[in-house]
Amino acid sequence: MNVVDALDASAGTLCVVGAGGKKTTLYALAGRLERAVLTATVRIPIFDPHVSSVRVTTEPATTLENLEAGSFPLGLVPEREGEDRYRGYDTGTIDDITAAHDGPVLVKADGARTREFKAPNDREPQLPTTTDVVIPIASAHAVGQPLSAAVVHRPERVAAITDLEVGDPITPTAVGTVLASERGGLKRVPADATAIPLINKVDDGDDEAVAREIAAAVHDRTDVPRVVVARMADAEVVGVV
Numbered sequence: 001m002n003v004v005d006a007l008d009a010s011a012g013t014l015c016v017v018g019a020g021g022k023k024t025t026l027y028a029l030a031g032r033l034e035r036a037v038l039t040a041t042v043r044i045p046i047f048d049p050h051v052s053s054v055r056v057t058t059e060p061a062t063t064l065e066n067l068e069a070g071s072f073p074l075g076l077v078p079e080r081e082g083e084d085r086y087r088g089y090d091t092g093t094i095d096d097i098t099a100a101h102d103g104p105v106l107v108k109a110d111g112a113r114t115r116e117f118k119a120p121n122d123r124e125p126q127l128p129t130t131t132d133v134v135i136p137i138a139s140a141h142a143v144g145q146p147l148s149a150a151v152v153h154r155p156e157r158v159a160a161i162t163d164l165e166v167g168d169p170i171t172p173t174a175v176g177t178v179l180a181s182e183r184g185g186l187k188r189v190p191a192d193a194t195a196i197p198l199i200n201k202v203d204d205g206d207d208e209a210v211a212r213e214i215a216a217a218v219h220d221r222t223d224v225p226r227v228v229v230a231r232m233a234d235a236e237v238v239g240v241v
Helices: 022-030 060-064 091-100 155-161 172-179 205-221
Strands: 013-018 037-040 053-056 074-077 105-108 133-139 198-200 228-231 236-240
Touching: 013 022, 022 037, 022 105, 022 133, 022 198, 037 091, 060 074, 060 091, 091 105, 133 172, 155 172, 172 205, 198 205, 205 228, 205 236
Parallel strands: 013 105, 013 133, 037 074, 037 105, 053 074, 133 198, 198 228
Antiparallel strands: 228 236
């Protein structure tokens, strides 16, 4: 199964949340979809090299109506912030983009400060009401590492969802528990949206074994159509569980 099919990404609005490969996943999908829009509801690093064009605009729906050929995949953002990132739109504006666009809309919907694993804070994630698919992401490389701020964004919130204490080794069960939790990977997922957890950075057989343990823990705790095991740096699906 290719990444587009595995993540149900061919149409509609897809939001990525979690840690360990959100941006990589967005860029991989944008390059494989027809007429993709890449945007965010939170800050996002400058991503111009990963799309054909970027428009910085407070009127994205109008911008979509006046595009020249060759604009896609298209980045849409409201404002540049400093040298290294853009701001994101409010969720209502993403709904407007979805209504105005006839192709897939890809959204970064929370932040993780380049960590491998996370649990959301009270303000996260920022999901539009028109969301069709949510991809909660975690890295297989988090397993075996200490539950600490060096590896995990907001380790205390992961501890609150799992049976771990801050500083404990991260287990596959703990990662699966957070991905499957309505306080974790499934937080604020709209009732009519599909959640497809993604275990990323599966670089070898050991990582795959860990990822499959995580996937089993997810399936033990919630009803999702599949868990995707992948190496998104190569846009490669290693397995579907």
